[in-house]
Amino acid sequence: MAPSKKARLGGNSSRGSSKQSSTTSSSSSDTLPKPFKAAPTTLEPLYAHLNPHHIYLAHIDSRPRDFKRKIFLVPVAMNLAVALLFAWRLYAVAPYYLQLFASTIGYPNELTIRAAEMEWQPLLLIILHRSLTFILDFLLFIFVWPWPYEFAVGGSASHGAPLGWRWQVGFRDQEIYVRRSRSWDMELGDLFGAEGSAKRNEFWSRVGEATNPLLLQQKTGYLLMDGAWDLDWDAMVLATSLVDTKKVELDEFMEPVVLLHSEKFGWVTIDRGDSKAAGEEERRKQVFAFRDALAKLDKEDLFFRWIEIVQFETSKPGVFGAQRQHEVAEQIRELFTKNGVDFDKIWGEVVAKTSTAGAQKEDTGATSDPE
Known part of the structure; x- marks a missing residue:
């Protein structure tokens, strides 16, 4: 998921003489605002063939090939x-x-x-x-x-066809899906220009929604087409071919990849090493691991009920303070207990396995958005 905070230009405030101010301003304009960074050269074989007028999202769908075959047969x-x-x-x-x-x-x-x-x-x-x-x-x-x-066959403004993609790629346990933005991207203009800060709000909104880990977990890649994003069949064939020929490593797509083009900076992506992004990524891993743990107990429905409760409570008017967090925590524990599951035990095991920052305090997940 894209960071929720607005990207800010990284230059220092102008001080001293007008000459120094001008120099600082020029330096700022030559720097990508965080958390953007230049796209890695390891992905150049892919983005060198992409349309610079669109925004691209790439990720791996690890669902079983039999499941994907059934979905595609429809x-x-x-x-x-x-x-x-x-x-x-x-x-x-x-x-x-x-x-x-x-x-x-x-x-x-x-x-x-x-x-x-x-x-x-x-x-x-x-x-x-x-x-x-x-x-x-x-x-x-x-x-x-x-x-x-x-x-x-594909349409007049086509970027490939589903049948051609499947014919060349087949069905795999790990498939690379590449989405491209629809016409809304034309309204954004240059995200890194003088007025780019305001335009980046819509960018974060669109990208954040499309890379929501729960969305990617609940839907196979073929079903991610909507009014904002379309699947780029040709790019998917290309990405798969690059991985097959070892020109690009599959690990490059293990986390969702965002690619967009700037006339000034060239191809740009999001720096997932940013501290906030890293923290969010750790929480995502914990959420997914928690779901997997419940699935092994044949209690996956509890995972979705947990998500519903947290989202419902955090969306209520007012401050989601310590008292409300405690009440929601007890509600969740009671729900799990009625279904024969020890929430604290499973959540603690998940945190212990997925944590990258050392020991962490166990909670019910109600203190933060599970997404």
Whole structure:
């Protein structure tokens, strides 16, 4: 998840003479605001082929390949059904349109209308019927046919197709997913320019939501397409190929990678070594490990109920102080106890295994946002 605090320029305040002020200001403008940093050269084989006008997110989906196969079979079946229905419609209606065309160019047939010899009511019905037929087929061609076509081939502004991606990559236990921002990124402009500070708020909001660890844990990569992000099939094929040929290490994608381009700084990413980011990363690992521990006990539903309780309580108006934290902690402990689970024991084991900062005080997770 992206840091919630606003990025600030790292230059010192101007002091002394106007010349010194000018020098300091110039130095600040040449420095990336934290927690941004230049993208690592180890990923250059990937981002060298990306569109600099978009923002990219890359991560690894470690769900079993059988699960991914089942998920992918759903759009395959849907698009195959649409393609077959479209083919049947084309087969059924093609002779009809051929006869209409022949009648139009002067070859009479059973569809030829002699309006001067017909009553207005039958003529009106024929016109209405043909109009509805034209409208139906037009809508099918414009709105329905693109589904299987884009799934198999890709659209006009395409960056690959799902079927081509699967054909080249196959199904794997560890798959690299690359998302690219949709049109909203055009409104951001240069995030590192004079007015970039205000624009970075939307950037953090979009990226933070898209890289939410719970979202990545609950949804397989194929289902992460939404109004803000689309999957870049070509980039996914490229990333997988680079890993297969050892040009890029798979470990580069173990944590979500954010890539964006600046005219001044080139390709930029987020420094996850930042102290706040590191702390958040440790909490994420603890949350995931806690879920895994409950899953081994066949109590995974308790994990989601725990998340719901914490999110609900922390979103209430007022200060989430020590008293409320204690009340929520007792509520969570009671919930786990009723289900035969010792919360403090499991959470303590998780913290002991995942902590990178030494001994830590056990709590119920209610003192911080579990996300």
